[in-house]
Amino acid sequence: MFKSVKTGLGLACVLAVMAGCSSTDTDDSANQQVVDQTPPPVVEDTTATETAVPLDNVVYFDFDQSLLKPSTRELLIKHADRMRGAAGTVRLEGHADELGTREYNLALGERRANAVRDFLVLQGVNAANLEVISYGEERPAQEGSSESARAMNRRVVIN
């Protein structure tokens, strides 16, 4: 069951290559808009009611761990309160720090995002509205090899 690239996507790829050949920044950012299929940030949409206090949308983890920290649980309960009954998909993006191998970290990022998903579902959020994606160590929030930078990168972003 091979799946060929859809026409629109193929066009995006062509654009990506074209943008890659030219070195102007404007081409690159235009291309970004074409390829970026990230759904709109649903959390902000639902808080467009009375007290729209933005919630912190990142939770952090210990090295090679996917267990939720107690402080994280409080934040996730607040997220769950807002998500319940809301329409639209929420993306849970799992990330890892630079330590360890890239492919293993991809799996670790997914395991972290799954831990957040499972907790939200326990709080009554519809699992069908949650999409898990892992970037492993490919998209660090902070560059550098300090422990503080690594701690910032071991995270799940709720989008």
Next chain:
Amino acid sequence: MMKKTVSLLFASLLGCVLAVSARAQLVVEIDDGNDNPTPVAVVPFDWAGSGVLPEDVSSIISADLRRSGLIAPVPREDMLSFPKNPEEVSFRDWRMLGTEYVVTGRMQPQANGYLLSFDLTNIFGQRKVFTKQVTGGAQQLRDIAHRAADEIFEAITGIRGAFGTQMVYVQETQRGGQPSYALMLSDIDGARARQIRRFSAPVMSPSWSPNGQEVAYVSFETGRPAIFRENIRTGARQQLTNFKGLNSSPTWSPDGSKLAMVLSKDGNPEIYVLDLASGRFTRMTRHFSIDTEPNWMPDGKSLVFTSDRGGKPQIYQLTLATGQVDRLTFDGDYNARPRVSPDGKTLVMVHRSRGVFTIATMDIVSGQMRVLTETRLDESPSIAPNGAMLMYATKRGSKGILAAVSLDAGVKYSLPSQQGNVREPAWSPYFD
């Protein structure tokens, strides 16, 4: 007298579809050499044409031999004479220098290219070892040099040369404040780097097909990780997977008919094998832990992979016919991303010891482990097709660079990039 003409047709296809980026070059820095390298003088070659050749072929050969760590090229300024052929080689002079072998050569213009005739002379044995010929197109002077270096290296060491091979790697640069990713292709000495494809989302895990024509990799361009195969000579590309969850770690089977990969569509990462002809996926592992980073044994009958089923990442072997899984590594609490040497005897991996991530080898039969590198954050080892060296990624300061080490740890060199971060080197197979 042995004569042999080596054709370089394969390489003439290169460059047709690939943009050359002059700023993308990697530059070799030798860090450590063998204790007793063989002194070999590669004398500047005679040139029968007009003008000056665009590449210094004998220098490229010297650089190749030097990078092997097994040969110490004699510096040009130490040479007492520049003989053009074995008849002009003064055994006495070269013996005084301690030179064991002398390479002489003659470059000639040909229609659309060049012909190199080169000779290897054994100084202590006072005899000519061989005369050979290599031909190549106008843009193939470096290919001619690498082929000649392969022949010289094999005659002296008994090891097949891999100087004419290439590598694929990932380069990350900043463009307008945004990270930009490129899959790059270069000669194994870092020269002639060119972009295969550029991406605005991460790209990772490049893996060569055994015939050296294609690369499989993971791209996030669709918003999710997906596995692609791409013919690097023609640019033809196909998306192979689009499953929910992870689609990662593709590696080609030794016969080229299958891809091992990791899919988490069942809920957690499992090893799958995709039959490329039928498009059929076969699940190979069933475990709630992380199973990832599969790589084939040379006989194609089993896979090695990383799993944390024992609590920490360790390397396991999976026999495909029976599904039996055996743990291979026991030394240390983090062993991952295994690669197997071409003879199937040695495992190469990322190994954590005392908090730093290094590259280590393990004898599969005895279980004897040996750490090869002394840097930290070393990852993604990829073994040369002759099994003598491996390329890996490491950090210098905060910059991602490539480096190489021999499997006996005696030889080390690094290949820092002049631009951006480079990582995930994949050493090509032989092209013939």
